[in-house]
Amino acid sequence: MDKVVALDEAVARLVPDGVGLLAVGGMHLQNNPMALVREVVRQNRRVARLLTSPCGALNADLLIAAGLVGEIATSYVGFEHLGLAPAFRRAVESGSLRVLECDEAYITHGLTAGAGGLPFVALPAGLEVSDVWKANPESYRLVEDPFTGRQVLAARPLAPDVALVHAAMADAAGNAVLAGAHFVDRAMVLAAKTVVLQVERVVPTDEVSRNPVGTTIPGFLVHGVVEAPGGCHPTASHGQYRYDENHLRTYLARAATPEGAHGYLEELVTGTTEPGYARAVGLRAGAGDAP
Amino acid sequence: MDKVVALDEAVARLVPDGVGLLAVGGMHLQNNPMALVREVVRQNRRVARLLTSPCGALNADLLIAAGLVGEIATSYVGFEHLGLAPAFRRAVESGSLRVLECDEAYITHGLTAGAGGLPFVALPAGLEVSDVWKANPESYRLVEDPFTGRQVLAARPLAPDVALVHAAMADAAGNAVLAGAHFVDRAMVLAAKTVVLQVERVVPTDEVSRNPVGTTIPGFLVHGVVEAPGGCHPTASHGQYRYDENHLRTYLARAATPEGAHGYLEELVTGTTEPGYARAVGLRAGAGDAP
Amino acid sequence: MSAPGDGATATWSPAELMAVELARRLRNDDVAVMGTASALPQVACALARATHAPDLWYVAGGTCGVNPHLGPAVPSCCDEDLLRADTALPLTDVVLLEGRGDVFSVFFAGGLQIDAHGNCNLVSVGDWARPALRGPGTVGLPFLALVGRVLIYTMSHNPRTFVERVDFLGGPGFFDGPESFARSGVPGGGPVAVVTPLCTMDFDPATLRMRLQSVHPGVEVTEVVAATGFELAESGAVPVTAAPSDEELSIVRRLDSGGLLKGR
């Protein structure tokens, strides 16, 4: 069954408007599935709740800048050494974005619980002293440990309705290879009901199968494969190209105001196509500086 | 810090007599750390409680045949298509071995809970209908899901005091490579307080580092590295050699009676050394039939 | 060899016919998972992929190779050969996904005991605390309660294996019938077929008791009844299992070039 699909069709068919829980893969400035994220903005898909890896970046900030996100479950949205996330910060400070405050343990173990159909996950003793769970009673509760009788912190499973994840390559059946670091992308794929992969290259199956253990994802977990060479730009694609610091700084400068963010989106997202974006940012298709 | 240690010293120093929870790696007829297991028998180390992967085999049956195991937490001990585990079967039927009946979900998720310091693990709805947890109230309890109010099955974390695990290679610092299938060996390494690795070869660090993602174990989790070429015999060593079906059938035939098992142990374990064993079974050091 | 009690000369073994019968019950949209000693379901899945279900996925137990290339099928589910596959998952991930319930649609199962309502037992015969026969253990069989369709197979069709009620419920089927199955509220759909060297059985929709679906060529219904330790549900006239086609058999022999099924 051929799961290779055009970018616009993938979002039109697999990302419903108002999607309940949308997970975006990648971490910090690396492996953000930006081609998919930009297309979600182009098609104006509203996201009831957005879930990031332990550290979201442009994959979250762009959707927030477009005004599409109602709530966000995250433990971090920022641009690491480059600065704070302008749209995220503005939306939260203005009260227009509800934050489900999470910590790294919950996002990681919560996705594992989602992947495993576990009813909830009990978290290590000691995590209950932070203010995080007190700020997010919807996701965290105390439960009595049936073995020790102690009150411990528990959290809901994280099972995304749709996960948008980048992979280095995939075949037509959705068998994929994760290059470099996996972050929580593998966990998102295992936990999500629908998975859309953005890949640098669609390849024959035997290229995927060379070293199957520990680095591959089976196609039965994947519902759509979009070939988007260079599609992580301006973030990095492990094994392919580094993040584009100049472009990221440009985004941060322009998105510092609502008008600037609007202009960025109009010029580079809603007002153009992915090929248009690639031309505008001077992207040599399918490549950046090799790491 | 050089963690390479002789087989006898590794067991003498790292496996205390009466060890509380000893985990033995490998699954079915593959990657059983038999050199370490045989040395545990030679040094007559009693095991208060033994933990296997979801499918234990000779790694458990040999220790049971030697009369060293007080209790076993397992979801399977057998020889797959070759037959039942003679010593395990005899010990349970005679009442001399207490079984903590487990299922695959508990062994896998319980080790993850051990690795993560999780107070307990809540298991998927539907598993509570089997008789397994009813036969093992020490490991399983019902708990109320704090989010739904439903009664769900919970289980204790599995955190081995010592784990004996096979790896293809390791450097002197304990950085190791798992070849082929990982089974739950990685989870045992993550969950155990003390880890003793049995490897086919001790190699320079750069051989371990070639492809670090998804297949390696960092040395800070490893306390001893024993070079034991061919040490999985008669089970297979992924990437190195297949299981020795003839020898396994010989074991099954001889261990069918207590006397036969005693004779096998005297001839091939307690009465000899690993080099002696290798000679007796016609093992070409460090190799079998390459898969 | 010939099928038991076969007057005519069969050109295929019971195990080969069983693989074909299992393959016939797989769908193009299935994702199947199998456990210990899984040569037979390996061949069944690969046969289905080579014939009517090219998009079927299957995961080979312990190694968790996905769609292993079977060059050839192997007896141990943990054999490294099964990693010659399109992809592979860590076992820990597969065990997670088994808990999701909505990923795997088919689970192959069996047991030391298989009862009238399709419950399986690999743990113990007699009282669990002091068993007459201690089996290996239940491994992943409790997941049967979560999966869409369970396909049961066994090479042992005799009254010790086919009992009225399992002594230990490790692999849930329909429990004691419709009421208890409904009351259990399990997400799974229960067993849909039981394939043995003598016959293929399914379950009576009203009572959820096992019944004859077809007897294999050369096998008499009376043989099956005598070999079954409980009363099968009424199933009227029992057809003969369709013999493997030449195509099916040639594919089976190619996948099983080691002859693991041929001799059984």
Place this chain on the structure above:
Amino acid sequence: MSAPGDGATATWSPAELMAVELARRLRNDDVAVMGTASALPQVACALARATHAPDLWYVAGGTCGVNPHLGPAVPSCCDEDLLRADTALPLTDVVLLEGRGDVFSVFFAGGLQIDAHGNCNLVSVGDWARPALRGPGTVGLPFLALVGRVLIYTMSHNPRTFVERVDFLGGPGFFDGPESFARSGVPGGGPVAVVTPLCTMDFDPATLRMRLQSVHPGVEVTEVVAATGFELAESGAVPVTAAPSDEELSIVRRLDSGGLLKGR
């Protein structure tokens, strides 16, 4: 550049001295883990390994490269270069191990706010529900309560960062002092040092409040007091931080050949 307010000419940057100060607090038997934007702790750990702590292990945050080879240190903790390392773990495994408490002995931390008792906050300034400043989020800082020794560092030594009490407790230190720390029953040992461009601080054993341990060359105690938004615990005569040795500095420059620290 020169250290702030430095009369003499310093031949090293504040960030370079901070890396040296952090390295001096690492032990040969440590296993350290670091998070976001971790060039400074990367260099500190690699320096320690190159000098007094050859057996120290360190895990670089997001990529989870173990003992990355730093050719050279990089600003993003998720940079693929950090996988040029002895080994690597999946992030999910590292997050598990952080919960064990007995694996990682050192955790590097920081925050938008760091308070008198070493609590850290990366979430929000002002009321969480309607913050004056929304920070990125807490990531792994709640694990500070589980780890043996916490080493805090920040490039921002000013009264906005160093506050009497954090507005949001995301990275637990000593809470409100000895009583509340004891009452919390957390397994961790709490923060042991706070390194900034101006000074190195530790905690008064009696009150668990931050105090001056040493001021960096060319920095006056009065500067530090003015830059700190709470009253530091009394610490008597304050020595001057030992300048990096030529060996330390040359190793730092080799590890940081990209000059990430040199310019800060």
